[in-house]
Amino acid sequence: MTNSFSELTFNTRAFRNPDIVTSLVKQINQLADGVAESLGRPVQIMEVCGGHTHAIFHSGIDQLLNENIEFIHGPGCPVCVLPAQAIDKATWVAQQADTILATFGDVLRVPGAKGSLQQIQAQGADIRILYSPLDVTQLAFDNPTKKIVFFAIGFDTTMPSIALTIQSAKQQHIQNLKFLCYHIRLMPTLTTLLDTGEAELDGFIGPGHVSIVLGSECYQPIAAKYHKPLVIAGFEPIDVLQALHMLLLQLSQQRCEIENAYSRVVSKQGNVLVQQTMNEVFKNSELNWRGLGNVANSVGSLQPEYAQFDGSLVAPQSSPCECDDSKYCADVLIGKRKPNQCPLFGRSCTPESPLGALMVSSEGACAAYYKYKQIPFNESQPEYSEDA
Amino acid sequence: MRDNEVITLAHGAGGRASAQLIDNIFVEAFGAQDEAALQDSAVLDLPTLTAFGNRLAFTTDSFVVSPLIFPGGDIGKLAVCGTVNDLAVSGAVPMYLSAGFILEEGLPISVLRTAVQTMAKTAREAQVRIITGDTKVVAKGQVDQLFINTSGVGVIPAQININSTLADGGDVVLVNGFIGDHGAAVMLARQELGLEASMASDCAPLNGLIADLLQHCPDIRVMRDATRGGVGTVLHEIAHASNVTISLDEKSLPIRPQTQAICDLLGMDPLFFANEGLAVFLVPKSQADKALAVLRDNQYGRHACQIGQVVKTEQSLLYINTNFNSKRMIELPYGIQLPRIC
Amino acid sequence: MCLGVPAKIIRITDKLSGKAVAETDGVRREVSLAMLLLDNQQANELVGRWVLLHVGFAMAVINEEEATQSLRLLREMSDD
Numbered sequence: 001m002t003n004s005f006s007e008l009t010f011n012t013r014a015f016r017n018p019d020i021v022t023s024l025v026k027q028i029n030q031l032a033d034g035v036a037e038s039l040g041r042p043v044q045i046m047e048v049c050g051g052h053t054h055a056i057f058h059s060g061i062d063q064l065l066n067e068n069i070e071f072i073h074g075p076g077c078p079v080c081v082l083p084a085q086a087i088d089k090a091t092w093v094a095q096q097a098d099t100i101l102a103t104f105g106d107v108l109r110v111p112g113a114k115g116s117l118q119q120i121q122a123q124g125a126d127i128r129i130l131y132s133p134l135d136v137t138q139l140a141f142d143n144p145t146k147k148i149v150f151f152a153i154g155f156d157t158t159m160p161s162i163a164l165t166i167q168s169a170k171q172q173h174i175q176n177l178k179f180l181c182y183h184i185r186l187m188p189t190l191t192t193l194l195d196t197g198e199a200e201l202d203g204f205i206g207p208g209h210v211s212i213v214l215g216s217e218c219y220q221p222i223a224a225k226y227h228k229p230l231v232i233a234g235f236e237p238i239d240v241l242q243a244l245h246m247l248l249l250q251l252s253q254q255r256c257e258i259e260n261a262y263s264r265v266v267s268k269q270g271n272v273l274v275q276q277t278m279n280e281v282f283k284n285s286e287l288n289w290r291g292l293g294n295v296a297n298s299v300g301s302l303q304p305e306y307a308q309f310d311g312s313l314v315a316p317q318s319s320p321c322e323c324d325d326s327k328y329c330a331d332v333l334i335g336k337r338k339p340n341q342c343p344l345f346g347r348s349c350t351p352e353s354p355l356g357a358l359m360v361s362s363e364g365a366c367a368a369y370y371k372y373k374q375i376p377f378n379e380s381q382p383e384y385s386e387d388a
Numbered sequence: 389m390r391d392n393e394v395i396t397l398a399h400g401a402g403g404r405a406s407a408q409l410i411d412n413i414f415v416e417a418f419g420a421q422d423e424a425a426l427q428d429s430a431v432l433d434l435p436t437l438t439a440f441g442n443r444l445a446f447t448t449d450s451f452v453v454s455p456l457i458f459p460g461g462d463i464g465k466l467a468v469c470g471t472v473n474d475l476a477v478s479g480a481v482p483m484y485l486s487a488g489f490i491l492e493e494g495l496p497i498s499v500l501r502t503a504v505q506t507m508a509k510t511a512r513e514a515q516v517r518i519i520t521g522d523t524k525v526v527a528k529g530q531v532d533q534l535f536i537n538t539s540g541v542g543v544i545p546a547q548i549n550i551n552s553t554l555a556d557g558g559d560v561v562l563v564n565g566f567i568g569d570h571g572a573a574v575m576l577a578r579q580e581l582g583l584e585a586s587m588a589s590d591c592a593p594l595n596g597l598i599a600d601l602l603q604h605c606p607d608i609r610v611m612r613d614a615t616r617g618g619v620g621t622v623l624h625e626i627a628h629a630s631n632v633t634i635s636l637d638e639k640s641l642p643i644r645p646q647t648q649a650i651c652d653l654l655g656m657d658p659l660f661f662a663n664e665g666l667a668v669f670l671v672p673k674s675q676a677d678k679a680l681a682v683l684r685d686n687q688y689g690r691h692a693c694q695i696g697q698v699v700k701t702e703q704s705l706l707y708i709n710t711n712f713n714s715k716r717m718i719e720l721p722y723g724i725q726l727p728r729i730c
Numbered sequence: 731m732c733l734g735v736p737a738k739i740i741r742i743t744d745k746l747s748g749k750a751v752a753e754t755d756g757v758r759r760e761v762s763l764a765m766l767l768l769d770n771q772q773a774n775e776l777v778g779r780w781v782l783l784h785v786g787f788a789m790a791v792i793n794e795e796e797a798t799q800s801l802r803l804l805r806e807m808s809d810d
Contacts, residue, residue, distance in 0.1 A: 010780040010794045021712045023808030060714025105726030131581040132786025157732035161787040164764045209732040212790045264797040265782050265790040273768040351722050363730050371719045585757040649755035652735050
């Protein structure tokens with residue numbers, strides 16, 4: 001068994017140290033009590049990113065924090081906000097002759113008007129799941145008689161990898177490759193959410209990996225215009241707790257700043273040249289996202305110079321469909337309602353037969369709730385002990 | 389019959405080509421049976437069976453795997469181990485197997501020969517006999533190269549009583565090795581995701597190990613092999629069948645760093661990776677140490693360890709005690725786990 | 731919203747296009763360094779460094795000093 005463990009200098013596991021977790025939890029709970037008392041209600045923190053929702057539930061740190069801290073799950077799950085028409089377009093593409101639809105595994109089970117991609121695949125469509133957009137170029141080389149369409153999703157984190165892949169395809173004059181892109185931009189989404197003002201929020205845990213690209217400075221309007229503190233966090237339990245601790249310190253000291261608890265990868269300015277590349281390949285347009293409605297400048301679509309790679313041009317232009325999700329999905333997405341406060345949750349809407357994408361993606365607040373929080377412990381029944 | 393030949397529809401037509409295939413591949417590997425073996429049925433003497441116990445266990449499983457050969461095994465080894473292990477975890481002494489082959493036209497003879505030879509070798513190791521079989525050839529595209537079905541019979545000794553409904557408060561949960569090796573190894577061998585690591589399937593016949601265990605700890609009541617759905621799925625089924633709450637200890641789960649790294653990269657859970665030589669045992673606490681010692685004494689149990697315990701009765705739940713003293717519910721995934729980026 | 735995993739750059743496979751092999755706990759994969767090269771990092775100097783991987787792209791070099799420092803501070807805080 002080869003194992004490079006012994007020579008590790010950097011070790012992510014250090015960010016799971018239980019002693020540090022315990023100590024941070026204690027300090028957070030104390031701070032939260034104070035802040036909640038002055039607010040007259042529990043502190044409401046939105047973790048923007050679905051990855052944080054997952055991290056919080058996976059480590060169970062929500063169980064360690066007291067009732068004065070409430071997490072509001074944000075819209076940072078690209079699958080959850082993906083409009084049904086995007087799935088329908090991908091479905092249409094996958095059903096065309098001599099076509100291979102390549103995509104990330106995340107979107108396979110998202111319901112569209114004519115079913116999910118997984119259902120279309122079962123009917124014979126050639127759909128390939130890739131780990132990396134790097135592999136789509138090879139797929140195009142290996143299948144010269146096929147048309148390859150890459151159905152790309154993701155926030156600003158994933159956009160650069162797609163932009164660089166498209167640029168490289170152009171340089172290599174690859175003829176049989178197109179991209180169907182539904183990249184959602186974080187900042188317009190976040191400011192739209194704040195403009196609706198529906199959710200009562202005291203501060204944000206900022207997305208770690210988006211910030212590698214955008215830099216911490218991009219969030220300044222959140223503090224300046226909307227007067228909400230934001231702390232960027234990584235995805236290990238200690239990362240999330242450290243950010244929460246910094247947020248509560250700000251709230252208790254009545255500060256409102258953008259801070260960075262993920263400085264091992266996030267800088268102030270982000271990766272400026274990568275941002276330029278993104279702008280060369282993508283332009284921002286408006287799109288009607290699930291739950292969020294129309295958001296200006298929120299979707300990255302291909303610039304005219306890259307029209308030959310634009311897969312959205314080959315699919316028929318569908319009019320934005322009537323959103324088939326329940327109105328409750330929208331409430332959950334913008335933090336107005338918790339998943340288990342939806343009357344459909346766990347009844348007609350389950351991971352087996354999801355009514356909305358929040359129940360599909362493992363990052364979706366509803367799926368996370370269903371998986372980790374739905375079943376109550378029977379507390380009245382004691383645990384078995386050896387004397388029993 | 390040369391190795392550079394391929395299977396044609398003639399090999400399935402029942403004529404001379406079929407006879408050649410049977411003689412050259414199957415009889416050669418499985419050995420000359422008595423005349424009865426090549427008749428329409430294998431005929432078994434009941435006294436041979438009843439000498440071992442008083443109940444017959446009978447099981448069947450079909451094997452489809454891509455690629456056919458992977459580090460640690462191939463479809464032939466899988467086809468024998470899968471059925472042998474199903475019998476063994478039922479408390480039975482596995483005795484006889486059948487083998488049904490569905491071959492795709494164009495399959496290289498060499499591939500079939502290799503698979504059949506590993507079946508024979510694994511059957512010898514597991515001390516079971518393959519006594520009846522069948523071969524069909526279908527047109528190109530109707531199956532993916534080679535599918536194998538095996539059925540098996542075994543005999544359950546009178547004093548043994550294994551059943552998923554019999555888990556009880558205080559039982560400890562043991563496994564005989566690392567979790568998820570087979571699923572990880574096969575996924576890497578498919579080379580679809582561009583990942584590489586030195587990982588081998590755990591594919592192995594466990595009847596010897598289980599016989600040792602039952603001899604020393606006859607009070608074991610629950611054993612399951614954690615195949616397709618992984619350790620998570622079988623524990624779920626046990627919790628449900630016995631109506632008990634099982635808690636696992638996150639820090640004691642034996643997961644290889646490579647398996648965990650694959651899961652981290654692809655957003656998956658090793659508890660739902662397939663295993664082909666890994667069983668879950670629920671053992672009364674008083675016998676836990678002895679059971680662990682017996683398991684570790686066997687070549688297929690060197691990494692055996694305790695991963696959890698039954699903490700409550702009358703409520704069916706499965707959760708993990710995290711390293712931070714919180715609990716994480718383990719829910720069954722809807723279907724196969726898909727790699728994700730979010 | 732975006733899975734990211736730390737991995738170590740083992741060797742450069744194609745300097746021109748910025749491809750390298752990265753490894754995490756014995757699992758290797760070809761990755762692109764293009765985002766780091768755009769940020770004026772030199773491919774050869776990245777060998778042996780830890781990066782954060784997302785969909786096969788190295789997003790950032792992990793600042794190990796920064797990581798050690800913040801852990802040390804947290805540990806001191808927890809010892810108090």
